[in-house]
Amino acid sequence: xxxxxxxxxxxxxxxxxxxxxxxxxxxxxxxxxxxxxxxxxxxxxxxxxxxxxxxxxxxxxxxxxxxxxxxxxxxxxxxxxxxxxxxxxxxxxxxxxxxxxxxxxxxxxxxxxxxxxxxxxxxxxxxxxxxxxxxxxxxxxxxxxxxxxx
Amino acid sequence: xxxxxxxxxxxxxxxxxxxxxxxxxxxxxxxxxxxxxxxxxxxxxxxxxxxxxxxxxxxxxxxxxxxxxxxxxxxxxxxxxxxxxxxxxxxxxxxxxxxxxxxxxxxxxxxxxxxxxxxxxxxxxxxxxxxxxxxxxxxxxxxxxxxxxx
DNA sequence: GAATAATAGTTGATTTTGTAACTAACAAGC
DNA sequence: GCTTGTTAGTTACAAAATCAACTATTATTC
Numbered sequence: 001x002x003x004x005x006x007x008x009x010x011x012x013x014x015x016x017x018x019x020x021x022x023x024x025x026x027x028x029x030x031x032x033x034x035x036x037x038x039x040x041x042x043x044x045x046x047x048x049x050x051x052x053x054x055x056x057x058x059x060x061x062x063x064x065x066x067x068x069x070x071x072x073x074x075x076x077x078x079x080x081x082x083x084x085x086x087x088x089x090x091x092x093x094x095x096x097x098x099x100x101x102x103x104x105x106x107x108x109x110x111x112x113x114x115x116x117x118x119x120x121x122x123x124x125x126x127x128x129x130x131x132x133x134x135x136x137x138x139x140x141x142x143x144x145x146x147x148x149x150x
Numbered sequence: 151x152x153x154x155x156x157x158x159x160x161x162x163x164x165x166x167x168x169x170x171x172x173x174x175x176x177x178x179x180x181x182x183x184x185x186x187x188x189x190x191x192x193x194x195x196x197x198x199x200x201x202x203x204x205x206x207x208x209x210x211x212x213x214x215x216x217x218x219x220x221x222x223x224x225x226x227x228x229x230x231x232x233x234x235x236x237x238x239x240x241x242x243x244x245x246x247x248x249x250x251x252x253x254x255x256x257x258x259x260x261x262x263x264x265x266x267x268x269x270x271x272x273x274x275x276x277x278x279x280x281x282x283x284x285x286x287x288x289x290x291x292x293x294x295x296x297x298x299x300x
Numbered sequence: 301g302a303a304t305a306a307t308a309g310t311t312g313a314t315t316t317t318g319t320a321a322c323t324a325a326c327a328a329g330c
Numbered sequence: 331g332c333t334t335g336t337t338a339g340t341t342a343c344a345a346a347a348t349c350a351a352c353t354a355t356t357a358t359t360c
Contacts, residue, residue, distance in 0.1 A: 010205070010263075010264060010267060012205075012206060012267035012268075012270065012271055013206070014202050014203070014206040014207075015294070015299065016274075016290060017270055017274055018179060018274050018277050018278065018289075018290070019176070019179045019180045019183055019270075019273070019274075019277075020199075020202075021290060021293040021294065021297065021299075022172065022175050022176035022179050022180070022293060023176045023180060024220065024293070024297035024299060025172050025176070025293040025294075025296040025297040026169070026172035026173045026175070026176040027220065027297075028220075028296060028297045028298055029168060029169045029172050029296050029297075030169045030172070030173060033169055044345095044346080046346090046347090049170075052164050052170075053164065055160070055162075056162060056163070056164040057164075061308080061309095062308075062309065063307085063308060063309085070174065070177065070178075072347090072348080072349095073308075073309065073310090074309090074310080074311085074347085074348075074349080075346095075347075075348090076309085077308095077309060077310055077311090078310090078346090078347090080309095081310090097307095097308085097355075097356070098308095098354080098355060098356085099307065099308040099309070099354070099355045099356065100307095100308060100309090100355095101308085101309080113160075114160060117160055117162035118162075120162065120167055120169075121162055123169070124166075124167055124168050124169075127168050127169075127296065128168065130295060131292060131295075135288065135292060138285065138288065138289075139168075139288075139289065139292050140166060140168070140171060142175075142281060142285060142289050143171040143172060143174070143175040144165070144171065144175075145280060145281075146175040146178060146179050146277065147171065147174035147175040147177075147178045147179075148178055149165065149171075149174060194316080196316095196317095211338080211339095212338075212339065213337085213338060213339085222317095222318080222319095223338075223339065223340090224317085224318075224319085224339090224340080224341085225317075225318090226339085227338095227339060227340055227341090228316090228317090228340090230339095231340090247325075247326070247337095247338085248324080248325060248326085249324070249325045249326070249337065249338045249339070250325095250337095250338065250339090251338085251339080
């Protein structure tokens with residue numbers, strides 16, 4: 001099927017459409033890493049995000065994680081429940097506001113986080129290796145801007 | 151929660167981790183556009199991808215779409231079914247191989263595609279406007295590489 | 301300080317996805 | 331030309347995501 005096919009409608013080029021490119025790159029670049037935490041620890045994408053937020057930033061509440069990771073509270077709630085069941089974290093109800101619970105990684109959770117963040121670092125290095133340092137720095141900057149993380 | 155918090159475990163920085171950045175940027179940059187095709191035409195992400203492949207490349211089989219868009223055949227099958235129900239496309243069984251069906255956008259499908267691709271183009275322009283042309287060209291190139299699209 | 305509104309988090313119903321097993325058609329080997 | 335293997339696409343069942351309604355607690359307002 002070529003560009004000159006009679007059924008081609010307009011001049012829009014999907015291959016250049018930024019949201020599509022971003023999604024394809026995100027899917028592709030996550031695939032391998034995703035497989036590792038799924039196969040090895042049986043955790044899902046959302047659980048990975050929660051685990052990494054706690055490991056990376058330390059003790060937080062569900063709400064704080066939701067804001068930082070841009071995850072909906074129901075997703076967080078279920079992810080926290082599963083991580084708790086696996087004994088990767090414990091909840092600590094706030095003394096000052098009994099609605100709030102502080103989430104804390106257990107020894108086991110920390111150990112899983114450390115192992116996975118090590119693998120993540122290696123994986124990241126491998127991805128970056130195909131570009132030069134300036135390019136990677138610019139890429140990160142642009143992605144942070146697009147993600148409203150700056 | 152700061153970096154110096156006692157519960158912080160290591161030196162890994164989530165904000166710099168490429169797969170995470172790519173996912174966040176992809177989610178964020180798709181959100182607004184996604185809302186449009188969802189609210190206006192009631193179609194899902196996978197259906198959007200199938201529709202755009204057919205609109206952009208012309209008549210194709212489910213298998214070809216799957217390869218190009220990196221979508222699993224069950225996803226395609228269901229998306230095609232729904233697009234067919236909405237009368238956005240028709241199936242045309244191949245004469246030479248009765249297993250294969252060529253997928254063709256109807257007038258209605260083409261019209262929806264044209265409207266959405268127009269919106270997509272505007273949206274893309276808006277996203278790019280926050281960077282200069284060189285930066286955008288490099289970003290696209292790097293994303294295509296990461297997505298194995300080159 | 302009682303009534304109302306707002307917030308943190310959970311639960312349930314529905315939709316969507318993922319995995320595997322399936323059907324139908326074609327291809328290859330003998 | 332019949333058995334075996336492969337391919338295109340579908341379907342069934344389980345797992346996960348989404349959305350709205352819910353509980354419990356705190357904040358606000360009169």
